[in-house]
Amino acid sequence: MKKIALLLLFVCTAATAQKELPNLNLKSLDNKSVNIKSDFSEKDKVYVYVFWATWCAPCLQELDAMNDIYADWKENLNLEIIAISIDDARTGKRVMPLVNGRAWDYTVLLDTNQDLKRSLSIASPPYTVVVKNGTILFEQAGNTPGSEHEFFEKLKSL
Template sequence: MKKLALLFLFAITTASAQKELPNINLKSLENKSINVKSDFTENDKIYVYIFWATWCAPCIQELDAINDVYTDWKNELNMEIIAVSIDDARTGKRVKPMVNGRSWEYTILLDTNQDLKRSLSIANPPYTIVVKNGKILSEQAGHAPGSENEFFQKLKSY
């Protein structure tokens, strides 16, 4: 029974490690259409998709904390953070002022209809997906204050 459970766990881990981003277009803050699969394809570059919302306090804490060290991270790794807002039509008007007020240097995409969120079976923000060479390497739900260094060490292992 233990062998079967381990085999099942290995199969789930392997299957999720081979998962790819869906072919979905989102809008940038400048209203430009961006395809999450084909527009972020630089070979061996790490793309970190962080799903967030203006009404989500842990999301804002995570994005603020990473923003403080983001320049250092980019100097050490070939990486880019894509902050995907899942704010709907009602709260979406708060995204641009919040981003400008916080001086975040991330690529910001708007998943207003939550198409990308749904296609990846994401329940609640904050939710982070790490992608390299078109493959999803890891997924993480939630945020713990101070966990940025541990997350960066994980990124360096890719």
């Protein structure tokens, strides 16, 4: 049943019209400005933007699971995962200690004003956006534990 629901989510999401990634600046953990479109624009590279928050347990589970197999994914695909925290000013101070404690091998960006989140009409985390050549190819809301392998198969098909 879980696989059917996941497949249905993939099919429904893939059927949506493709749109361009917005041209916005976010902050890195070392407080540098990063342009979400131009700084991640290597031709034919797949960028996986994972929207998360420190207070979101499914987000942390998803990012931990992806981190465990990220090296294998990068061996097989020209791929980069960018974890985008949507923590606001109140909870944002928790991001750096959490990331340091998890030792994720991702680029982590901060969307503290939630400008990118709003521009993509994201309701709540976890939310994943797959981009190639500046075009959004796939979006996925939520996380199903253990679905990383199905997600990787979807990435390979793009």
